[in-house]
Amino acid sequence: FHLHQPRFNFAWQRIIIEFQATELECGGLVVACTFDHRVADAYSANMFLVSWAEIAQFKLPSQMPSFRRSHVGPRRPGRYHSSIDSTYVPVSALPPPKDHCSGSGYYQPISRIYYVEANQLNQLQSIASSVSGARINNSGVRFKRSKLEALSAFLWKLVAGYQKDMGDNKVCKMGIVVDGRARLSEGDGKAKAKLIAEYFGNVLSIPFGEMRSEVLDGKDMSSVADAVHEFLESALTKEHFLGLIDWVEAHRPEPMLAKIYATGIDEGPAVVVSSGARFPVEKVDFGWGGPIFGSYHFPWGGEAGPTQSPGEMAGLRESYFNSIIVVSEMDAKGDFSVKVSKKEVVAATLPLQEHWLPLSNLDLLLPPLDVGVFFCYKKPAGGHHPTTTFGSMAGILKEALAQALVSYYAFAGEVVENAVGEPELLCNNRGVDFMEAVADVKLRDLNLYNPDESIEGKLVPKKKKGVFSIQATGLKCGGLVVACTFDHRVADAYSANMFLVSWAEIAQFKLPSQMPSFRRSLVGPRRPGRYHSSIDRTYVPVSALPPPKDHCSGSVAGYQKDMGDNKVCKMGIVVDGRARLSEGDGKAKPKLIAEYFGNVLSIPFGEMRSEALDGKELSSVADAVHQFLESALTKEHFLGLIDWVEAHRPEPMLAKIYATGIDEGPAVVVSSGARFPVEKVDFGWGGPIFGSYHFPWGGEAGYVMPMPSPMGNGDWVVYMHMLKGQLEFVERHASHVFRPLTSDYLQF
Numbered sequence: 168f169h170l171h172q173p174r175f176n177f178a179w180q181r182i183i184i185e186f187q188a189t190e191l192e193c194g195g196l197v198v199a200c201t202f203d204h205r206v207a208d209a210y211s212a213n214m215f216l217v218s219w220a221e222i223a224q225f226k227l228p229s230q231m232p233s234f235r236r237s238h239v240g241p242r243r244p245g246r247y248h249s250s251i252d253s254t255y256v257p258v259s260a261l262p263p264p265k266d267h268c269s270g271s272g273y274y275q276p277i278s279r280i281y282y283v284e285a286n287q288l289n290q291l292q293s294i295a296s297s298v299s300g301a302r303i304n305n306s307g308v309r310f311k312r313s314k315l316e317a318l319s320a321f322l323w324k325l326v327a328g329y330q331k332d333m334g335d336n337k338v339c340k341m342g343i344v345v346d347g348r349a350r351l352s353e354g355d356g357k358a359k360a361k362l363i364a365e366y367f368g369n370v371l372s373i374p375f376g377e378m379r380s381e382v383l384d385g386k387d388m389s390s391v392a393d394a395v396h397e398f399l400e401s402a403l404t405k406e407h408f409l410g411l412i413d414w415v416e417a418h419r420p421e422p423m424l425a426k427i428y429a430t431g432i433d434e435g436p437a438v439v440v441s442s443g444a445r446f447p448v449e450k451v452d453f454g455w456g457g458p459i460f461g462s463y464h465f466p467w468g469g470e471a472g473p474t475q476s477p478g479e480m481a482g483l484r485e486s487y488f489n490s491i492i493v494v495s496e497m498d499a500k501g502d503f504s505v506k507v508s509k510k511e512v513v514a515a516t517l518p519l520q521e522h523w524l525p526l527s528n529l530d531l532l533l534p535p536l537d538v539g540v541f542f543c544y545k546k547p548a549g550g551h552h553p554t555t556t557f558g559s560m561a562g563i564l565k566e567a568l569a570q571a572l573v574s575y576y577a578f579a580g581e582v583v584e585n586a587v588g589e590p591e592l593l594c595n596n597r598g599v600d601f602m603e604a605v606a607d608v609k610l611r612d613l614n615l616y617n618p619d620e621s622i623e624g625k626l627v628p629k630k631k632k633g634v635f636s637i638q639a640t641g642l643k644c645g646g647l648v649v650a651c652t653f654d655h656r657v658a659d660a661y662s663a664n665m666f667l668v669s670w671a672e673i674a675q676f677k678l679p680s681q682m683p684s685f686r687r688s689l690v691g692p693r694r695p696g697r698y699h700s701s702i703d704r705t706y707v708p709v710s711a712l713p714p715p716k717d718h719c720s721g722s723v724a725g726y727q728k729d730m731g732d733n734k735v736c737k738m739g740i741v742v743d744g745r746a747r748l749s750e751g752d753g754k755a756k757p758k759l760i761a762e763y764f765g766n767v768l769s770i771p772f773g774e775m776r777s778e779a780l781d782g783k784e785l786s787s788v789a790d791a792v793h794q795f796l797e798s799a800l801t802k803e804h805f806l807g808l809i810d811w812v813e814a815h816r817p818e819p820m821l822a823k824i825y826a827t828g829i830d831e832g833p834a835v836v837v838s839s840g841a842r843f844p845v846e847k848v849d850f851g852w853g854g855p856i857f858g859s860y861h862f863p864w865g866g867e868a869g870y871v872m873p874m875p876s877p878m879g880n881g882d883w884v885v886y887m888h889m890l891k892g893q894l895e896f897v898e899r900h901a902s903h904v905f906r907p908l909t910s911d912y913l914q915f
Contacts, residue, residue, distance in 0.1 A: 340375050528808075775791065
């Protein structure tokens with residue numbers, strides 16, 4: 168293996184390793200080493216570095232090196248596959264090197280160190296592993312590409328995109344360094360594996376793939392990841408490494424090189440990726456604490472490298488990141504822990520007489536769904552209350568909650584079935600589950616762009632009993648997240664907003680600005696009832712629905728036309744009927760309806776085949792949206808909907824768009840959060856710096872809620888819960904409109 172490493176004419180050619188210890192002005196220290204790659208690979212160097220640090224701490228080295236060359240000796244007779252000739256080359260077979268202009272231009276090799284966020288790596292891996300026939304085995308199991316394969320595919324496409332932008336259709340090469348230790352011990356038992364694991368030297372191969380830039384640039388990420396996997400897989404065998412050893416033996420004493428290392432600039436760009444996943448930074452502790460950072464620095468002299476100059480690549484890098492993967496300002500996806508420190512049930516302060524409150528006809532249109540909402544607060548700098556510790560803030564929340572539940576007693580009850588199987592609200596002052604928790608994350612490190620990882624199951628509580636549950640979570644920075652989950656059958660967002668504002672006002676010793684009304688007569692049916700036939704197209708009895716089908720998660724893309732699928736696409740918009748139901752009834756009725764607590768919603772929708780929709784101008788599509796929306800903006804529509812429910816009781820009913828199955832085509836529901844009163848949910852230590860609804864509602868239709876940005880500049884924050892393929896399509900084609908929500912944008 169050492170014989171196919173390049174030979175350099177360094178001044179220190181006869182010295183294997185050198186060190187430099189540098190004291191910094193701040194009292195810190197940098198320890199650096201340079202070693203001859205012909206003698207050791209990174210695995211071997213890592214062994215040495217860890218042993219050196221262990222000895223400095225008077226410990227026995229955890230691993231001793233072995234220099235037994237017989238572990239990597241040639242076979243007699245030798246044999247190798249012809250693919251080795253495609254991967255390695257005798258130096259004499261190389262063309263003479265060309266003299267390229269030095270300076271600051273295209274040909275100047277430079278080094279940069281970047282970081283790639285964990286959530287971006289996960290997204291890259293997800294895109295690289297997306298479903299296609301090439302990654303499904305005979306059992307129907309989908310292969311998942313590794314993060315290294317995904318990153319390599321991304322870089323390969325990035326370099327190809329640059330070549331294409333330069334009007335150059337040269338061959339682009341991508342290589343990956345493979346350590347052969349595990350491969351050479353395959354099938355030889357544990358003893359051989361241990362010996363090979365201790366082997367000090369080079370046990371590397373660099374398989375590579377090549378493709379012209381235009382072809383490569385035109386492929387999607389998953390196809391490029393397949394190509395990476397294909398050339399990488401060729402080297403992941405014992406026979407490959409044994410054959411490579413025999414190939415070197417057959418060509419000695421001729422100097423040899425990995426062909427990708429010897430690639431000249433004129434042939435096209437080449438990149439080699441070498442995994443440092445096992446780089447043991449934390450173990451190189453000489454007794455004064457482990458390093459706070461460590462890295463390899465390897466300007467290796469070949470014309471293949473990890474990237475082009477940022478000066479040439481910057482524009483491409485930005486545009487490509489925007490089209491392939493979302494850039495978000497996160498420390499590490501949702502990778503933090505939350506510990507619940509206290510659980511209790513908070514009931515109304517005043518005793519309430521137990522009674523039944525029937526759900527209205529409009530409530531009965533909702534399946535058992537839980538809605539989440541959360542608010543983020545900075546560390547208090549003072550405020551109305553004398554103490555602003557987490558414990559005192561939790562106490563304020565609970566005390567105000569107990570008082571708010573006197574008026575909002577529906578949230579302190581339970582939903583149970585009546586004699587005919589319909590849900591009803593038992594107002595028994597059962598109370599609200601209230602949890603106190605701590606999270607080892609700072610507010611600015613919350614990945615709000617991906618609430619499935621950072622919010623769901625961590626900061627927004629799972630409601631187990633009752634109608635309403637709350638979690639107050641103290642953050643590492645002293646900030647606070649207050650999150651609630653409520654039963655949608657009992658309240659819509661308008662009603663929940665009323666409660667949240669009243670709760671905050673009570674916490675500040677203010678009288679609530681609005682009191683709830685539970686008068687079901689405000690949304691009662693007419694006698695006799697009547698409704699327009701359009702209601703039958705918008706809502707449906709559950710018994711009329713086809714049985715649900717079992718779909719593999721993540722297997723359906725929302726971009727129907729790109730998938731060659733001309734299915735019907737549905738778009739619905741949630742309409743609040745309060746203003747409509749009070750039309751023409753004088754001043755008193757609007758006030759009563761404005762105070763009504765419950766569901767007063769309808770979801771009209773439009774539908775169109777994907778090809779027809781894709782071919783229309785945006786203004787024409789907006790006209791179609793206005794047309795179906797307008798049908799529900801009347802008093803008669805809501806009165807008719809109430810009467811329609813009455814005619815079908817006690818049969819469970821649903822909005823037809825919610826019940827849309829994947830096989831019927833994609834569906835999305837938009838619910839306006841324009842009146843989401845974030846700034847009013849101030850419990851005395853300052854208003855939230857961010858708030859959002861979180862509603863992974865369980866239907867196969869997507870759910871989207873635009874809300875005012877807390878920046879107050881007219882921007883919108885848009886919550887989206889959609890099929891994975893749909894969101895990936897949105898991020899590829901509309902990243903200039905829908906930008907990832909980041910801590911920097913929110914000025915956390």
